[in-house]
Amino acid sequence: MMRLAYILLGGCLALVSSVAVAAPGGLKTVDINNAGADAYNQGDYVRAIDLFEQAYDREPNSPIIRRNLCNAYQARADQFARSGDLKSAVRLLENATGVEPDNPSPRVQLGAYYLRLNDVDAAIRHLEQAITIKPGDPDAHELLGEAYYRDNDLSSARAQWEYVLKVDPGRTALAERYEKAFREESVETGFDRWRSRHFQVTYPPDVPAEVRGTVIQILDRAYVEIGRELGGVFPPPPIHAIFYYAGQFSEATLQQSHVGAVYDGKIRAPLTLDNGQWIPEPELRRRLTHEYVHVVVRQAGGPGVPWWVNEGLAEFLSRPTTSQDEARLRQLFQAQNVPSLRELESVNINTLSPEDSALAYLHARAAVEMLWNRFGRGRMAQLLQEISRNKPVEQALQEVYRRNYRILDRDLAAQYQ
Ligand SMILES: [Zn+2]
Structure with a gap:
């Protein structure tokens, strides 16, 4: 999940108007x-x-x-x-x-x-x-x-x-x-810190060193791999990642239990399941890689990247498509009540039920996967760059992929019908 709580001010500051006054000296x-x-x-x-x-x-x-x-x-x-x-x-x-x-x-x-x-x-x-x-x-x-x-x-x-x-x-x-x-401060008081080359990691004091080591190794690898995938994007250090026990995670972030981790300018993730067991490494890797994609997308595309591109990339780059995903997508597109990408873009993902949100993520991922597989990763990097320059999303899609929403909807439907 990606929640941007705010967008920084545009930076138009009051300017004193210039006055033409004689300067001494000629x-x-x-x-x-x-x-x-x-x-x-x-x-x-x-x-x-x-x-x-x-x-x-x-x-x-x-x-x-x-x-x-x-x-x-x-x-x-x-x-x-x-x-x-x-x-x-x-x-x-x-x-x-x-x-x-x-x-x-x-x-x-x-x-x-x-x-x-x-x-x-x-x-x-x-x-x-x-x-x-x-x-x-x-x-x-x-x-x-x-x-x-x-x-x-x-x-x-x-x-x-x-x-x-x-x-x-x-x-x-x-x-x-x-x-x-x-x-957050009330939960994180007394947490320990560890600084790697790129990350500042904050975590509860009694987390074993090997768990901390696993987490840092996952993040460091994501830094290199995702940065390369998206055209050489390497955000300046430190990138903050904060880890919690399950109960602390929901206390600090107020997230519902279906949310596995968040990026709100910092990566935040639980290390344990609700039953107190450590989250298994493959699952932790999937979640942290997903959130790290958001870090890179934010760096490359700025705050204007539509959520479906952002989440689609995060899903696509953090786990392989399963045959179950494929089956659900075929079901979705064959029922022919699929929202258009334009409609998908205007959805507030945070207000959807867990089921609807899972479906919306799947749709977003399928759209990104199609663009990536057909046109290559260089174009995706280019799309993010155009969006970072405040270009409207459909115009950026049109320039980079020669496709508007309508044609993309058609291409996507054709894949699953
Ligand atoms: Zn996400």
Whole structure:
């Protein structure tokens, strides 16, 4: 199961509008700055950056030119981020912090983008600096709380979020995140930690070393294999994985018993069955590989990947199709009351009964398997990349596979009828 509790803010920060004020030291620089301000006000940030950079080269100490250049970098970075090109956005913002080291605004924006890139360490660094420069900005504190949370430093996250909720109690989404973190913290207090090359693993203190070793070996192998399958996607460390006994798992995640593990930005999985026995290794491997696929899909495709692609890939890459699966799919498609992929996409998977959700997963998996087997894994990597650039899903499918939903539905039905 995959539950994304939130989507980070898009990163459009308030920009101080540029003003054309005479800079000391010569008419020419003023003209260049003014032309830059005109371009900025018309929304032509590329030209504005070019002009402000020229003005800045001539007068690097002018606070007005520096602010204008910084604003232009931030506005252009916002454009890049909206088109899904976070790396270019980050590069411009790093320039902005060089031009105006004491301006917290580009650092907050950087923090938000680094979080979206899963570079939690860089996010923490910039957000802590922003808050040191100007404490009290609720957005900066909320983001820093998020970064600490993602780093699994729950008590530091709580301190940031408590402050934000005190000054701005209307943030209901944050209030829910806070409740969730508080619930997890109460279960995970006293857990041990183990750091492998790529993973930070957290688990109850009395778990035997051999169980811990098995878990890490499964994760490390998934890191290499799934990363390769999806075109060389290797998320930056640490990737957090938290393990529980069965009762603790449901207490921390509030999941029903048919849910075997979750990925909510961290992999969370029980190590035991309801009867207290260790989950057998093949089953643990299947569950952890499934959740690790979500980590990679998130890294490659961002938050806009439709659930059927995400779950379809997770199922397809974590276990072989059984003859039972095949039989159920044939039954489903022959009954001819199969939802279309478009309908499947709009279903809220978390509200389905266990039976309906199993069927929806099977359908999603069959669609992904068909695309993978017919067109190869390179196309799937390409599809994720197009979606990460905020392209609508059907348009991305059309460009990568030359097929819209209707044709995919037809192809899929033909396989099972
Ligand atoms: Zn899943």
